[in-house]
Structure formats: C-alpha cells, structure tokens
Amino acid sequence: MTDAILAPDLVIMFRAISARMTEDRDYLSELDGQIGDADHGTSMAQGFAAVVRALHDADLADVPLSDVFSIAARSFLNAVGGASGPLYASALMSAAAFAGDARSLAPTQTLQLIEAMSAGIAKRGKAALGDKTMMDAWSPAAHAIRTGLESDLAPEAVLARAAAAARSGAEATRAMIASRGRAARLGERSLGHLDPGATSAATIIEVIAAALCATGKMGQGPGSS
Ligand code: ADP
Ligand code: MG
Numbered sequence: 601m602t603d604a605i606l607a608p609d610l611v612i613m614f615r616a617i618s619a620r621m622t623e624d625r626d627y628l629s630e631l632d633g634q635i636g637d638a639d640h641g642t643s644m645a646q647g648f649a650a651v652v653r654a655l656h657d658a659d660l661a662d663v664p665l666s667d668v669f670s671i672a673a674r675s676f677l678n679a680v681g682g683a684s685g686p687l688y689a690s691a692l693m694s695a696a697a698f699a700g701d702a703r704s705l706a707p708t709q710t711l712q713l714i715e716a717m718s719a720g721i722a723k724r725g726k727a728a729l730g731d732k733t734m735m736d737a738w739s740p741a742a743h744a745i746r747t748g749l750e751s752d753l754a755p756e757a758v759l760a761r762a763a764a765a766a767r768s769g770a771e772a773t774r775a776m777i778a779s780r781g782r783a784a785r786l787g788e789r790s791l792g793h794l795d796p797g798a799t800s801a802a803t804i805i806e807v808i809a810a811a812l813c814a815t816g817k818m819g820q821g822p823g824s825s
Pocket of ligand 2: 632637
C-alpha cells in the first residue's frame with residue numbers, strides 16, 4: 601500500500617538521523633581530524649540532537665510540513681558553529697520551501713525532498729562535484745532520484761539507488777583534492793582521506809531511505825498503489 605508521509609513520519613526520520621550521528625560522532629570527528637579540525641562528528645550529533653529536541657517541544661498538530669523543516673533548520677543552525685551549520689540549515693530551508701503548505705507528501709514528492717536538500721546545499725556552498733565536499737554525496741543521490749523518477753521506478757527502488765549513489769560518491773572523495781572548505785588549505789595533502797561531510801551525508805541519506813521505507817508508505821514496486 602502507498603500512503604502519504606506526514607509530520608510524525610518526518611519526526612521519526614529526524615530521530616533516526618540523530619541516533620546515527622550520535623553513534624558515528626567519534627568516527628566522523630576522526631575523519632575531520634585528518635583533513636580538518638576534528639569537530640564534524642560533534643557538530644552533526646549536536647545539530648540533529650537539537651533538531652529532535654525542538655521538534656519534540658513543538659506542537660506539530662496540523663502544521664504545514666514546511667514548519668517541521670523550518671524548525672529543524674533553525675535549531676540545527678543555532679546548535680552548529682562550523683561549515684555544516686549553514687549548509688544543513690540551507691538544505692532544510694530548501695526542503696521547507698518544497699513542502700510548502702502541504703500537510704502530507706506523496707512518496708514521489710518525498711523523494712524530491714532529497715533533491716531539494718541537495719539543491720539547497722549547492723546554492724549555499726557553491727561546491728561542484730569533485731570538490732571533495734558533502735556535495736559529492738548529495739549530488740549523486742539527487743541525480744539518482746531524478747533519473748529514477750524519470751524511469752518510473754518504484755519509490756523504494758529509487759531510495760535504494762540514491763543511498764548507494766551517495767555512498768559511492770562519498771567513497772570517491774578519497775581520490776579527490778579538496779577545493780572548498782577547511783580541507784582546501786591542505787591542497788594535495790587532502791588526497792587519500794575520506795571527506796567527513798560527504799561521509800556523514802551518505803549516512804544521512806541511507807538513514808532517510810531506511811526511515812521512509814520503514815513507514816511502509818513508499819510502495820513496493822510498480823503496480824502498488
Ligand atoms: P568546519 O570545516 O567549519 O569545521 P564541519 O567540520 O562541520 O565544518 O564540516 C566540514 C565539511 O563541510 C567538509 O567535510 C565538507 O564536506 C563540507 N563543506 C565545507 N565547505 C563546503 C561547501 N562550500 N559546500 C559544501 N560542503 C562543504
Ligand atoms: Mg570541522
């Protein structure tokens with residue numbers, strides 16, 4: 601059965617992201633320690649913990665989904681000092697703009713939220729594919745969603761492709777020289793290291809995919825309705 605994604609589904613999704621960022625905190629900070637300032641795990645864990653707290657405290661009964669994302673954006677930005685603060689705030693504001701007044705989203709629209717998040721980060725950070733940033737995970741995921749939707753793939757299959765594309769994009773940052781953000785100061789010395797922001801982005805996209813599929817609302821395949 602295919603159903604609509606509602607505010608409580610989004611809250612569950614943010615909780616899942618927060619739990620995973622807390623689990624991965626030390627690993628992500630270690631990655632950042634190799635080419636940055638070793639705070640990426642702390643930033644992501646604190647940022648999403650703040651999102652979960654703010655959503656818990658908010659009255660989400662019958663609010664437009666844009667409110668859920670705006671609350672998330674504001675709380676993430678307030679909690680995070682580093683580059684990922686404004687970048688994820690932009691992703692979430694872009695999701696808010698996409699969701700607009702809707703109280704629910706159809707599965708295909710939910711996929712487009714991921715595209716909107718990617719576009720928000722791109723607009724704010726101006727990083728291109730290959731710059732060794734979180735865009736190296738977000739952009740392939742967005743591309744997989746666009747092509748999956750164009751080919752009329754089932755939403756679950758599109759999510760699986762997006763998550764896989766994000767992870768291979770993140771892995772590919774090992775072979776890249778950073779040209780944006782703090783790691784760009786290292787030049788060639790950034791080679792051989794995973795980009796922490798791309799790594800956390802791939803994990804976030806995997807968790808979003810898993811959380812959306814776990815709602816049972818994304819449809820099993822062509823013919824499901
Ligand atoms: P900071 O570098 O300020 O300590 P974080 O450690 O939280 O910030 O995040 C670092 C990550 O931010 C990098 O690994 C990279 O993926 C991402 N990043 C940095 N600059 C940009 C940018 N202009 N566009 C997209 N992502 C960026
Ligand atoms: Mg850092």
